[in-house]
Amino acid sequence: MRTEGDFIKIREWLLPLSWLYGLGVWIRSLLFKIGILKSRAFDIPIISVGNITVGGSGKTPHVEYLVKLLKEDMKVAVLSRGYKRKSRGYVLADAQTPMPRIGDESYQMKEKFTDVYVAVDRKRTRGICRLMEDKDTDDVDVIFLDDAFQHRYVKPGINILLVDYHRLIIYDKLLPAGCLREPQKGKERADIVIVTKCPKDLRPMEYRVLTKAMQLYPYQSLYFTSLEYSPMRQLFGEEERDVDSLKTDEQVLLLTGIASPKQLLHDLQIHTCNIQQMFYADHHQFTAKDVRHINQHFAAIPQPKLIITTEKDAARLKYTKGLSDEVKQHLFVLPVHIRFMHGQEEFNNKIISYVQKNSRNSILVKAKDDHKSQNGHYPGNRTGTISFRNNR
Known part of the structure; x- marks a missing residue:
């Protein structure tokens, strides 16, 4: 351990x-x-x-x-710097916004949560003001x-x-x-x-x-x-696989451009010891030379084989030209999520309570008004109760 x-x-x-x-x-x-x-x-x-x-x-x-x-x-918004994006100033993402314009992490977030506002701005104070004041996002x-x-x-x-x-x-x-x-x-x-x-x-x-x-x-x-880890999915296809389905004779190429891939490597080694590594720097933009190297390296690996990458890397690889058909066919994305080891309910309640007490949310006003209409003796200085869904 x-x-x-x-x-x-x-x-x-x-x-x-x-x-x-x-x-x-x-x-x-x-x-x-x-x-x-x-x-x-x-x-x-x-x-x-x-x-x-x-x-x-x-x-x-x-x-x-x-x-x-x-x-x-x-109504939730996520604001980040948009590291290594090919744009300047404030950008609000929509369903058509390409990854280079907002960066890999923001693109990953918008692709996963289409109903959430995702914006980037190096100046966070300006980004917050835009989210609060612009007509498209002023209900945040x-x-x-x-x-x-x-x-x-x-x-x-x-x-x-x-x-x-x-x-x-x-x-x-x-x-x-x-x-x-x-x-x-x-x-x-x-x-x-x-x-x-x-x-x-x-x-x-x-x-x-x-x-x-x-x-x-x-x-x-x-x-x-x-x-x-959630089930792996093909980046350029529809197939899904559990990590547990990796076979002992299956060759895995772990392809990442993240800051700390060692934990991922360690977790995959629990399932197979046949892992080759191609590690690049965090947020690495894959060049034509990199693509040739990836294609050649993977072609030399004997069958059965596959490539595993992260969601953040997938956001960039999706926009990378020149990947061979063999690479695309065998390229799988491994989604990751967190699990609280204890205190999850306490943490959730702490977050929800803070947002509930400080929100501009119209739900708060509506909850109070609804409660007033149902109880004529409702005291005006009492805080209304809101039912939040607990996604755990």
Whole structure:
């Protein structure tokens, strides 16, 4: 079994540069603290999901979990930076918006949740204003900020910090020696901390050790999640397969361009040891040379075989030209979702309660009016009760 922090590699010779980087981060934090740089609050529920580590900690599946939790009863919007997109300014996605215009993660989100507003803007304050004020989106009830823990210009109502179990911030160092974007003290801004990608067999003693090691304040809540996988589906076809269906003699090419593919590799190795790897940098844009390499590499693998990739990579591969017919026929996408290891109902209630108490949602007004009409003695200063669907 893998242990906490086992993916961390400290480059000791770069520690002097980490000190200089840390000085810059400290100055920026001071400017916010004394008010030279200002954080702006908005009169709409805003929930930020992010991390203080470079690379993947599971932001997208956690945002997707939150979207599923609220979207049946609220008009939900997801606002991100749109990393590596081929556009500028504010862009609101629709069903026809191509991936290069909004980035792979936003494209994945819009493709999965067609009834949710998905927008990108490097300036999050401007993006929030557009979502709240534009005629097409002014009925929005709650906004999720994707990867915005360092974006201090917005003051969210709930700040969720994700910490990878295999890259715990308590063992890491600042860039460039380690992978921290800011000192671990930055976790103090979080209202909720989630340790992600936990082993499914984590023991009660390990929960207690991790809880103590994180050194959170009483106002902060700590949760633990693990990754689970839905059936694989063909990117260029209709076939579906369970991961459990992988045969012992089946050759798998794991093709990814994500920040942290090691957990995925480890999980697949439970099902088969015949895995070859083609790992690219996070958000990698596949070039003609890459495509030739992928085609040639896969052609050389003996049958039976298939390619497995992630949903984020699929968003880019879908727009990649030159993939061979053989590659397209055998290319499967492996969707991932999260599972709370305990405290799921508490977490859900915390999110729902915050949104319910702070929402501009017309459902709130309607619920109160309906209750008044049914009860003539209804006291005007009492909060109405809303039934939210609990998507767990």
